[in-house]
Amino acid sequence: MNTHQHTAAPSVPESDPGWPAPHRSSPVHGQVTVPASKSLTNRYLLLAALAQGPSVVVHPLDSRDSSLMLGALEALGAGTEHIERWDASGEAAVRLTPLGLTPLSLNPRPPSSEPVSVDCGLAGTVMRFLPAVAALTRRRVRFDGDPEARIRPMGAVLEGLRALSAQVQEEGTAGHLPFVVHAPEGISGGEVSIDASASSQFVSGLLLAAPSMPQGLTLRHTGTEVPSLEHVEMTLQVLAELGVETSSPAPFTWRVEPGPIAPFTVRVEPDLSNAGPFLCAAAVTSGEVSMPGWPLESTQIGRRWPKLLSDFGCEVSLTPTSETTGTLTVRGPTQLVSPGAIDGTAELTPTVAALAALCAGETTFTSVGHLRGHETDRIAALVREVRRLGGTAEETADGFRILSPVRSPATVLSYADHRMATFAAVLGLAVPGVVVEDIGSTAKTMPDFPHRWSALVGA
Numbered sequence: 446m447n448t449h450q451h452t453a454a455p456s457v458p459e460s461d462p463g464w465p466a467p468h469r470s471s472p473v474h475g476q477v478t479v480p481a482s483k484s485l486t487n488r489y490l491l492l493a494a495l496a497q498g499p500s501v502v503v504h505p506l507d508s509r510d511s512s513l514m515l516g517a518l519e520a521l522g523a524g525t526e527h528i529e530r531w532d533a534s535g536e537a538a539v540r541l542t543p544l545g546l547t548p549l550s551l552n553p554r555p556p557s558s559e560p561v562s563v564d565c566g567l568a569g570t571v572m573r574f575l576p577a578v579a580a581l582t583r584r585r586v587r588f589d590g591d592p593e594a595r596i597r598p599m600g601a602v603l604e605g606l607r608a609l610s611a612q613v614q615e616e617g618t619a620g621h622l623p624f625v626v627h628a629p630e631g632i633s634g635g636e637v638s639i640d641a642s643a644s645s646q647f648v649s650g651l652l653l654a655a656p657s658m659p660q661g662l663t664l665r666h667t668g669t670e671v672p673s674l675e676h677v678e679m680t681l682q683v684l685a686e687l688g689v690e691t692s693s694p695a696p697f698t699w700r701v702e703p704g705p706i707a708p709f710t711v712r713v714e715p716d717l718s719n720a721g722p723f724l725c726a727a728a729v730t731s732g733e734v735s736m737p738g739w740p741l742e743s744t745q746i747g748r749r750w751p752k753l754l755s756d757f758g759c760e761v762s763l764t765p766t767s768e769t770t771g772t773l774t775v776r777g778p779t780q781l782v783s784p785g786a787i788d789g790t791a792e793l794t795p796t797v798a799a800l801a802a803l804c805a806g807e808t809t810f811t812s813v814g815h816l817r818g819h820e821t822d823r824i825a826a827l828v829r830e831v832r833r834l835g836g837t838a839e840e841t842a843d844g845f846r847i848l849s850p851v852r853s854p855a856t857v858l859s860y861a862d863h864r865m866a867t868f869a870a871v872l873g874l875a876v877p878g879v880v881v882e883d884i885g886s887t888a889k890t891m892p893d894f895p896h897r898w899s900a901l902v903g904a
């Protein structure tokens with residue numbers, strides 16, 4: 446992974462007055478819930494589109510990333526219906542009518558030659574998960590997204606599709622959006638090797654489409670590490686939960702058997718990654734925040750919060766309230782203590798970095814080099830914004846290091862990245878005078894973040 450040169454810090458756009466982050470000089474006390482998991486919602490929606498009949502996703506995330514997934518599935522031929530109150534619990538749901546894929550053996554006539562357009566926005570789960578589904582439809586499908594999306598790595602997904610005999614035409618830079626996928630004969634599966642060092646989503650995207658490939662899929666990763674392996678575990682677990690046979694015959698090798706997915710009804714867990722900033726509100730103000738509905742078991746990477754927060758000196762308890770969920774309570778210490786080194790925190794990193802940026806001691810983040818391909822280059826962005834707030838930080842070969850704490854007011858840039866915006870919100874609680882540029886970027890996974898945040902911490 447390259448260590449990027451430091452460039453001059455981008456300045457704040459004059460047109461954006463910014464969002465003054467609430468500051469607290471007394472402890473935050475409160476209870477909060479968060480919307481549903483982005484990663485689980487978009488997996489269930491995709492698999493509902495491949496199922497044998499209409500399925501229902503209860504308590505789905507309703508945000509930009511999930512709307513983009515729904516929009517894309519509709520463009521590919523699925524039907525979607527929003528249900529305001531699914532049952533007595535009053536929760537919303539989405540009923541999805543599947544794509545109705547017709548394999549070549551049943552219908553040798555090519556499907557409509559009308560090209561389909563998929564807008565990926567900035568959603569990794571749309572741009573990495575849907576190209577294989579597009580190939581299954583046998584239609585010509587063009588993928589594009591936000592300007593920031595055009596620099597996110599896509600090469601391994603396209604390489605995998607080509608190995609499965611799909612045609613892929615990049616329109617700009619090789620291995621990036623925009624591109625067109627076309628597999629007039631569908632894709633039949635088999636064995637494929639890709640390098641998924643830059644994103645676990647490359648693996649998940651191919652595995653999620655695999656039940657609809659006549660031969661299923663054996664997928665091998667050719668590099669040394671896959672970042673964010675929890676997300677691959679989530680993919681396998683969701684497939685298994687819906688009756689698909691999966692296995693991992695060797696390290697970094699996964700097998701998904703072909704077979705129909707029966708129509709299903711599922712309820713989505715809260716987003717444990719998005720729970721992070723709210724739990725940190727207790728951590729950085731010596732306060733106490735509890736969150737009911739915390740899953741006792743989960744494949745989400747946010748299940749790591751109890752351990753991470755204790756590593757910074759918080760007291761954390763989880764009290765079961767049902768067979769599957771409990772209330773998680775976090776009590777912040779008088780002064781946060783750096784654990785020194787933190788490894789492989791993947792999408793949790795910006796939020797953990799906010800804790801580290803308030804510690805007197807140094808914190809080194811390792812094995813997070815792939816964050817350069819997230820919504821923005823998060824390594825560069827975190828280092829720049831810590832410095833803008835008067836702290837000391839530097840980039841390293843596979844991550845970054847925070848050497849001294851933030852202390853001065855500033856307008857913090859979001860880089861269109863929801864987790865950079867919430868990183869700044871957490872810091873604003875502890876440091877007076879923090880203004881967040883483009884708080885609207887939180888709509889990617891939590892459109893009501895400003896409201897929910899102010900309700901917890903007091904505006």
Ligand SMILES: O=C(O)C1=C[C@@H](OP(=O)(O)O)[C@@H](O)[C@H](O)C1
Pocket residue numbers: 483484485569570643644645646649672673676791792815
């Ligand atoms: O599969 C998923 O739902 C995700 C996988 C991870 O991607 P990377 O492996 O690229 O980090 C994660 O960061 C992203 O937010 C969601």
Ligand SMILES: C=C(OP(=O)(O)O)C(=O)O
Pocket residue numbers: 567568569570792819820864
């Ligand atoms: C990396 C992230 O998103 P995406 O699904 O767009 O990759 C994230 O949410 O932190």
